[in-house]
Amino acid sequence: MIAETVCSAVAAAGLGIAAITAYRKRFLAATRIAAYALVPLGLVMTGVVQWAADTAFSPMAWAGFGVLGAAWALFMGTRAVERRRGGTRKERRAAARAAQTEAVAPAASAPSLGPSTRPAARPKTASRPTGGADDFSDIEAILKKHGI
Structure with a gap:
């Protein structure tokens, strides 16, 4: 009973504020305030407030x-x-x-985890010099090719 009274008082106060706002020629704001003021009154009339009060104290x-x-x-x-x-x-x-x-390659008969397919290490040829001064021979050839 007290919740309904409070909501009705809030609605009445809101409508009063809306009337004062409309008197000041701010009709859009007055309409918005009136809409907010009517919400608690509508909740009281539908019985939502009574249900909420019963639920809150149960x-x-x-x-x-x-x-x-x-x-x-x-x-x-x-x-x-x-x-x-x-x-x-x-x-x-x-x-x-x-x-x-699911197989990645259904036609494959066994996984390829066998011996490595990498070629063996290249044998060292005797034609390549191993001296320190000849290490830059490739670089010198490239520089000569470009005229440097």
């Missing part, structure tokens, strides 16, 4: 909100764990089966 309602909060926390906790693990157990098993059955 221990059973607060217990229900607590249970809903606990359920939400459990859902979010399980989702966080699933994200860290990479999905549910069923999803991980399905991904593992798909990875085992």
